[in-house]
Amino acid sequence: MLSRDIFENISPLDHRYSLREDEFAQYSRYLSEKAKIKYQAAVEAALVKALAKTGICSNEIAQEVEAAAQEVTPEEVYEEEKKTRHDIRALVNVIQRRVSPEARPYVHFTATSYDIVDTANSLRYKEVTEELVIPTLKKLEKILMEIALREKETVQIGRTHGQHAVPITFGFAIAEYVSRLGTRIKAIEASSRQLKGKIAGAVGAYNASHLFFEDPEAFETEVLKGLGLEAGTHSTQIVEPEYITDFVHSLISCFGVIASFSDDMRHLQRSEIGEVGEYFAKEQVGSSTMPHKRNPINYENIKSLWKEFMPRMVTVYQDQLSEHQRDLTNSASGRFIPEIIAGLLSAVNRLIRVCEKLVVDRENLKKNFEQNKEMIVAEPLYILLASYGHPDAHEAVRRLTLEVEKTGQSLRELIQVKEELKPYLEQFTERQKELLVNPEKYIGIADKKAEKVVEYWKEELGI
Amino acid sequence: MLSRDIFENISPLDHRYSLREDEFAQYSRYLSEKAKIKYQAAVEAALVKALAKTGICSNEIAQEVEAAAQEVTPEEVYEEEKKTRHDIRALVNVIQRRVSPEARPYVHFTATSYDIVDTANSLRYKEVTEELVIPTLKKLEKILMEIALREKETVQIGRTHGQHAVPITFGFAIAEYVSRLGTRIKAIEASSRQLKGKIAGAVGAYNASHLFFEDPEAFETEVLKGLGLEAGTHSTQIVEPEYITDFVHSLISCFGVIASFSDDMRHLQRSEIGEVGEYFAKEQVGSSTMPHKRNPINYENIKSLWKEFMPRMVTVYQDQLSEHQRDLTNSASGRFIPEIIAGLLSAVNRLIRVCEKLVVDRENLKKNFEQNKEMIVAEPLYILLASYGHPDAHEAVRRLTLEVEKTGQSLRELIQVKEELKPYLEQFTERQKELLVNPEKYIGIADKKAEKVVEYWKEELGI
Amino acid sequence: MLSRDIFENISPLDHRYSLREDEFAQYSRYLSEKAKIKYQAAVEAALVKALAKTGICSNEIAQEVEAAAQEVTPEEVYEEEKKTRHDIRALVNVIQRRVSPEARPYVHFTATSYDIVDTANSLRYKEVTEELVIPTLKKLEKILMEIALREKETVQIGRTHGQHAVPITFGFAIAEYVSRLGTRIKAIEASSRQLKGKIAGAVGAYNASHLFFEDPEAFETEVLKGLGLEAGTHSTQIVEPEYITDFVHSLISCFGVIASFSDDMRHLQRSEIGEVGEYFAKEQVGSSTMPHKRNPINYENIKSLWKEFMPRMVTVYQDQLSEHQRDLTNSASGRFIPEIIAGLLSAVNRLIRVCEKLVVDRENLKKNFEQNKEMIVAEPLYILLASYGHPDAHEAVRRLTLEVEKTGQSLRELIQVKEELKPYLEQFTERQKELLVNPEKYIGIADKKAEKVVEYWKEELGI
């Protein structure tokens, strides 16, 4: 076993962000080099099983190859690659060495390297999605749903441009992310299910397999069925790049949603706002010289990871271009795709931990709401004036707010003394009048909407 | 009218790439500033029509506002914006000025600017997709289908790593792009249909509309129905950014497909390969100093446009992050999205023109095929040897090819004299033996596959 | 003249962001298609002037060509290009048509298209930098310097992680940008001066010019000297791409600095912080439905433009790859570089306008500072305790701050009653003791540093 001090590793994914051993073991099971080889060996096994099914070789041989494939270690393969300088040929040699002379010819029979590589990658990306990415995202989604429901009536000032606008509830603000994360979970599920395999040979025309099968596409279907995959309508040496492009897009766009959430929380944690907080461990140090600080380090970390991984989509888009029946300039770059998945998982798992102890500061929510309470009235006032026939309501209210600023009077008081407004104000219903007195009631349907969003996505995602 | 010499424009989209007047008029109809304002006015009209439907105002008022909205010009709006410094307020003022005092209050009633902006953008992106992008892509797809069928039996050497591999047909090579473009057409259709509208007010909680409607979501649905749109499960001041992100991804990933195609054609046009060509106009100049040159300028242009527009996806991903109920840092950047659509259309239209006169040089196809004809046999030979029990067929054939290189003998001849191969060769069927003599038959099912791919996508796309 | 309603243009640079006519005329003078052709014609003229100098043609001919070159219009060139389908050939034909038969052969003599294209671009990017970009940036720099000096003693709470840290002055905060913008002005100057020209022919080997000149490099030097340019150590058909890559990097990294500044200002303008503001025009509308809002739209616009233009660096990096003596896949993409310059200029000019009326709210600065005044003491306290021998000062102070939070007592009071701290506190100097009482004095050398930074960059930039 080639082992190494993890702190000699270069990638933060392999030292700093791999320290939670449980988590890392999960990622590594799908995303490491070991995993890659394991999946490739599984495809080689599936191939021989399909050969047995179509009568090309015996079931015994298929079982022998499958057993051998399961025992392959990365060390052997890499040792062999020193000679072959070709990774899949090395894998094939290693499997062949473990089986009887009778079985040997059927290993990798009619296949080209990328039949194995691309099929194995589609398979492991599909499985890591089903078994790890989606469950982790749903765990986060569930926590967000709980907060949305818990805080559905907690009034918060809505903010646009960083400026106080009109009221919402904190649960409604969280419901935004229930919804956006919901669409991303659906998108990731859909794009991972579309990942394709191929057993179509060196240039995609089934040249080799057609030597033995009248209908080589049927044979391809058979192999892939054993792995739970399908083929696309065409392939060259490789699977069409658009399936993986769509898949990575779904991951990156999901990363954007959690980065946006983290940005929101980060800002709500500003000293002057203080509406949310992270629970702090007793011995945790906020700053090496400023012992009093409480920094939103987790949200910062998540946004920072997004900045690291988002631009990698450009690599994936570049890899759509492959000359003729393929050039190999997507080979090294393709090996980094597991990092994107690991990066996203690392960020989501962190977000789960921090959201589990997300603290809402009701006092600060109230304090901030009060700050411009008087001015909040401006919007409904303008709209109601307009609806009761004021010819230039927007302008009238804008001038009133300037007067409020100048005089320090409240908008509520001011409108009582403006003669020109009287004819309109008299027409206001009781409920409408009340809003001008209790602006915290001017939350629209924020509370109900929070609930509705949660219900919709619970149903949709089966949470 | 503010008019300007087009050569004083800065963007190539507004000078060089806008010279085909018919094409540019089509783009401009959806993608210009004029178009944007036209669509925004249409949303304002739809809003008042829904007000009339729910009995808030009369049908006469709705008709009056609609008529006024249709007459709005960008010049007026921009003139008004000089005062308001707010584009939608300017639009509203301009419409209000054109209607009776009775109608005025109902213009923009309960709406916030981004109810109009985002809904209008979704609408025009959806319409430009349906009416222009998809038809243009289908036109290209159809041409590719014709070439694929026409050339389905034209043998071509398959190439991987830029090296001769095993044979395909030129129609099969084109079928790759029929398939890849097919998936993109489907993706663009799907993502454009998902574009959402919203009439949910300043922070998405229906604060203003709830003053008048018990069920403000029903009112939103009514307005959007009039435009053929739906709302998402949640919105803030803006529509959730993921819908447009998915949409632009579908465009950019389609751009990647046509860039890959262009790269292929470009290389097939190399002096030493010369398998395809562009028909050259009689007076066209290839080079200012080398009059004999025939440059693949159209394919180069398309790849170059891809390089220009692909990275803009990064902008769209960045715009997923918007603080709280939105910050406005996606406003200027969002205004550049129409450029991406125009860039793609420009590239596709160019590709249509060049594919319409795509010339295949059968002589060069044959000449290139002949170059390594002998070596092509290596793959079937190795596979057949293996299938008939040779214990180390790959290695054996590799050594033979080295001998071929050294001695200049043909592989075909060489195998006849190798005693150790005899026991296996004797078992070959006639058809298998023939392949070693006529390697141009070693095309697998390339011909049938080309046909099948075309049929599938014809059906799928209704072409 | 091909003229068009500007609202039919697609690029925001050619409608919305081109409305200030003075500004746009400045940009257009260098960055439009018209400008490009003007500069290309100037290179053609310089070429013939160098021919005259070396005795190949007469001075009269050089003058004749120069005069003709100055009269060329884009309309003519584009009209001619319809025939030639080659832009530079079209330009050459148009010039030739304007001169005597004797002069004609000397137009474009021995040159290849990209001798003209690349040289002309280097020239105009160099000139727009010297004449427009640098002066505009220096204007902004000067305004920032004035604010830094004016506010050098205005105490502000320093913020890290969005949390109150220790005090600075507002002038010091602005001095950050004086310094960062200073380094970028230097970087842009340096990279623009490095832009190269070439007169080395179709593949860079002076094949054609060597027919006539023993030392064709000397001739190249002569032509370029007339334009204030130099050649690099090697060129192919094109100038080495790294010079323009460095140049665009310097622009993009400068854009990052002003985006960071805008982000800072935007956040300082948040409702809860309110430390800075933009002066608002009397009729300006903050929101179409919330008349009371004051949105930081200019800063938002600048950040948004950065999001639009920053990713375009990826295009420039891609254009570093050009096959052999060049492929043309950088042609269309290269035509968009002027947009980057226009985008930066547009953002900087906007920032100048908004910084000229930047308002500092001293009351809010004070209010925010007071909020955690007591806690600010934590840092100097910890450091002083440590310096006087406390074995575990950081931990001791961290615990004290937790006690402050719990009890509501001030840190100042608390330390007086902690017996274990006495031996250390007694050693504090008077000045050190004072800091614990007046934390606003704990600004380090923020005031002097602001001054020093301004002085340094004044000197360095010759402002």
Add this chain to the structure above:
Amino acid sequence: MLSRDIFENISPLDHRYSLREDEFAQYSRYLSEKAKIKYQAAVEAALVKALAKTGICSNEIAQEVEAAAQEVTPEEVYEEEKKTRHDIRALVNVIQRRVSPEARPYVHFTATSYDIVDTANSLRYKEVTEELVIPTLKKLEKILMEIALREKETVQIGRTHGQHAVPITFGFAIAEYVSRLGTRIKAIEASSRQLKGKIAGAVGAYNASHLFFEDPEAFETEVLKGLGLEAGTHSTQIVEPEYITDFVHSLISCFGVIASFSDDMRHLQRSEIGEVGEYFAKEQVGSSTMPHKRNPINYENIKSLWKEFMPRMVTVYQDQLSEHQRDLTNSASGRFIPEIIAGLLSAVNRLIRVCEKLVVDRENLKKNFEQNKEMIVAEPLYILLASYGHPDAHEAVRRLTLEVEKTGQSLRELIQVKEELKPYLEQFTERQKELLVNPEKYIGIADKKAEKVVEYWKEELGI
């Protein structure tokens, strides 16, 4: 020691691309987590040494701390971080634990975490550049120089648009990369020397150090001098981001140059061109099913690595934006910068290996040159005709080449029979006439230029 099977790692940099143990050990020495902590400890030591120099503590204490700092292991630091949840505080604790109670207070005295982090990073990036990146690049440069000189007279057809243009020499083609790589080596040297340190405290205003030093900037200078670094004109909690941005740009733009070189070689290795080759190991496998293939896998790998790392510049540009005196959203992303350096080193080392055995195929060079030999004459012919007064030489030659294509006659023959050309041809000098017969002489000054470029860069780089 936390050790792990390397095949469980996720990043290819930590498994596949780390297999050459010597190379990886070199990278790891600067770029691993272990290295980072070693450099941070070195900065802590330098800090205390400067304290001793200014008389704040004794030399003995400084030596004690330095010794302790050198012994720190990552394991300890990470173990301690579990408690502190702050990496630098953990490092400080670990050092303090190793020293006497008297020395403890001076560890990290007046410093903030990022004084250590940023200074340590600048130091290690500077050192890895000087000690590893530049020497490695120079090694490659030297090999390219040798090839350029060796092949300076080897005639090759120059190619633009993938089309045969006019002749160069292969040495001249390589000289392109000598020159482009030369400018990048200079750029990397310059940008690495500009990397800055800082000892300016939590917000950059020297708040803490000013408690003890009248001139805290002088103290900062003292600390940094001990490390061979300088401070910028301003810092906040962090060093201004532009220095690292420039540094990474210089790396990425260098990566672009070697990717462009690899693309060229890759295409020259195409089956139809075959002008260069990689030497193949005897047992190396080109393809798992096509034993006869010789794939340019190294060049493909390098281009692919470029596609992976180039887009990461977007991360660095995003990290230019940091709110106020800094937010921490550049923390995780900043940890990935060493990967970019490792990626570049890995690509360059591979390129060195492949260039050391770069094989030129003179026969194919000749064969390809001959292909359009007749047509090459077109350029000098047109230029000479023009120079001797032909009024429309370009058009005349263009028509001739069409005739050549149609009739199969050589251009040389054709011009002899064209009466209208006679008056001009008669004026040709002998040397000019010879070029029409021996187009391989039409190489301009390619040979001399190759030499000159090599000489220039030898001198400039001190190779």
